[in-house]
Amino acid sequence: MRAAANLLLAFAAQWQDLEHLMPPKGGDKVIDSALDPAKPNYSKDKPTLYRERHGWCPYSERSWLALEHLNVPYDTIRIDNTGPGQKPSYFSGQTPQMRWPDGKIQGESMNLVHEVNERFGGDLYPSADVTATADKFRKIFPSKSRPSSRAAFLFGWSGEPLWKSEFERVLSETDELLGSTDGPFFCGESFTAADIAWAPFLERYGAQLPCLHEGLNARDATKYPHLNSWFTAMETSVPAYACRVQGNPSSWRKVLTMAGFGNAGVPPDVIDRMDDFNVEEARPQSEEERVIEQKLWDDYRSTRSWLALTPSAEAGNTLLNNRHAIVKDTVKRSSSLEGKGIPLDEKNLDRAMRALATILIYGTEDDGKYDELKQASSEAASVNGVYAFAKFLDERMCVPRDMGSMSAAAIKRLAALA
Template identity: 60%
Template sequence: MKKSAILAFGLGWEDLRTYLVTQRKPPVDVDTALDDARPSYSSTLPSLHRERHGWCPYSERVWLALECCDVSYDAYRIDNTGPGRKPGWWSGTTPQVVWPDGRRQGESMDLVREVDERYGGGRLYPPSLGGRVDEMADAFRGTFPSGSRPSSRAAFLFSWTGEPLFRSEFERVLEDTDGLLSKGDGPFLCGDTFTAADVAWAPFLERYAAQLPCLHDGLNPRDESSYPNLAQWYEAMDSVPAYACRVKGNASSWRKVLTMAGYGNAGYVPALVSERMDRLGDEEGRDQTDDEKAGDQRLWDEYRAARPHLARTPAAEAARVLLSNREAILADTLKRSEALEGTGVPLDRDGLDGAMRALAAVLACDGAGGGRHYGELEVAAREAEEVEGVFALARFLDERMCVPRDMGSMSAAAIKRLAAKA
């Protein structure tokens, strides 16, 4: 029998803070739908304005460029969902950057080039490749369907009437992309080097990989037997630390947005598509192998090297996010108490707080290995697994989460694995 969240688990939030929070101050990251104060822009760091949820593929391009060049920057997230709550000082569309000299600039690929010129030293536009990077980046325009909406939620899936495109059109896009990749001598669009061309394509191919298998059975862009070069590109992208650890959205979040009306789709999901979504979701909660966990940790260590404010592991970073946002999460969960009846999630504030602390402890311990206080944390995590509602809460958070809005895909996957135990 599960124990009371209050009596059985005594590790407090301040105790967890010692495991999860470093003394390094994180950069500014403001959700302007919640804090609409006019920014005081930095005179030393660029200030990125990107779409709030992580849905906008054009914002993702600039975000990815900054992250891949290990740039310290401030972020202001704007709600671009039509009638969404925008701050009074905002105008125009995302993405936009205010540079340290005060100049404001838009247009995604112009910004990617500017990031590379200011901070990348040719990392995204290697001089040795000449105009090939621009050529491959521009090939994106002639490959994706011209008669479809470049929607933020479901890009190039639906016509302007809201109807999905034919399967044959999606197959044409995948075959053309695979053919384009076959002309190079490496997994990326310009060979064996990650460049701005991959930045241009990544947001759209990322969404296709998650969403096309929902619309059509057996239509999988990552299928190496049908699209060997494209499958190799996806695998190579998953080895880019900034992309894999933070910017990439996860498959379950991209499936969820298919059920949302507006911005390219009608929000109606046929039963067959819904069944495919459920089946694909069930496959994602399995435990990692030791090799998979070690591979993720290597990427995380490389990503974290330039970001010492992050927690030591992807799972611990999920715990750090819970710690930083605990009041908002408590309020959001309690607001949905009627719908959560019978799910196992504690519906009183103290019980819910205890379950959340327990979940954070389990996540903080997952894969942490060693460290001065690890033995104490390991004991606390074993106790935490017995706390009432801990796995049910993980399931609720997994259902509510939007990646990469709330956290990176690796960290979200740690919560999903715990949700599967509910």
């Protein structure tokens, strides 16, 4: 590491220098069918998951989380489920779906979770209580709300958010259900398929409800202590969820501003509340938080050798692997980025991105453990527009589509320095 750091003094690093620091590329195949609509060559050994391409669909998240938690090798085809989105000719129906190696196609999210568990000897159904608890989701979550992948169980048919009292009922009954076990999970001390059934919706509620009504917070430990403990357990003891599948709160808030997500427009008071919630995500980590995060990452990475050593370095690796598309996307938006501190010519934009990748891979000045690493990050930090570029990426990212929430948080913390 010391020898590699010398390459970065005075910020001389090129992309190939950073590539040498990253693990060999690998992992399962991922196809974005909106960009590559050709019929794929399906694996004869692995299942192929069709899931919604942005990571918005909570039902896709269920199937994805089961595969990731059980460490099942699988390929992914991402499908555009938006109204005007173009689906590939070889796909029909809705996501999620699984194509098994024998060519069989199967749908319905919890059926897929059960089938994955059966085929791969999983531990997601230790008792009959698991299915019963998973099914209680349908009884507790609001029934009279518009369907939506981006804003599920939030808006009524009028286009307005459901009453605050209705959301409080859902949270109270969920908290009571969680409190009926030895916790912190829905069926006791272990993560099961019941948690998979509830997780995508509670995750979104945790981020979106405070935007809809004043004083409405699913993570309020005073009002909903068991629910708060469940959130903590999911984020600190389920590596596949915390490291890859979980979306981040700012992404779930962003989608509330998008037209066409199942309500008749965005009420003004919703937009007014949204900007108040970004500060917490961008704050520096405590040492305890960093240790917990790294432990989860080490666990997740132990069977995925193509990942970088830390969540932050993985964010840098993602920039490295997608640099051409990112530059193209940034230049395309150059007219709206004037005056925001981002270099808009390709040469200096590329340099700013290399500097940002360097900081992410080596760490910031206050957490580097070697003088050389501190120097490397310091030199990269002096590059024109590096933090402004991090802010642009943070605004453009959709998590978990682009990367896991831990890695995205590393970019968000740097964006706060812009």
